[in-house]
Amino acid sequence: ETGVTQTPRHLVMGMTNKKSLKCEQHLGHNAMYWYKQSAKKPLELMFVYNFKEQTENNSVPSRFSPECPNSSHLFLHLHTLQPEDSALYLCASSQVGGGRNNEQFFGPGTRLTVL
């Protein structure tokens, strides 16, 4: 498969569950991102990884835990979420460097519902 893939596409979980979202990019990029997209709210950047190192954590609650084992894979571990965490979670990748802010390629997202 090409581009950026995300699994699962839909997830329903209770507040006491533990689950993980997975993202994989097949583009040879060196940076990966997690975003939260809620209805009627701007796109929120959650985490950034450059060369597998986390470079940004935008005050995200600790119930969200990212993991980047290599430059092609990105996980978002979820535990004890709240109903307000229900949203579309988007993964993106880009090739950074050379002083340019290059295009980000997005996955289809995981639609998360917390009951």
Add this chain to the structure above:
Amino acid sequence: AQRVTQPEKLLSVFKGAPVELKCNYSYSGSPELFWYVQYSRQRLQLLLRHISRESIKGFTADLNKGETSFHLKKPFAQEEDSAMYYCALGSNYQLIWGAGTKLIIKP
């Protein structure tokens, strides 16, 4: 502070009419600006970037540093242009996003 403002949450125009989606930015350096589009049930994707100075699907956007704007324009709207449009500013290998404008093209 670095910021992107899209003043219109919703824009509705008739098919064949001109379209202008507004975007203003605040940035101290030399900006790199993008327009992304999200069609219904599709992933967010790049529409165009100011560096390329190209027209994609009939859309153009000109960077106006004096007015700190990067408005998206199309002379004749088509029904398939209905989508969510986001303006974004590149900064430190990240993108700062506007809130988005939902464009509806009426038949």
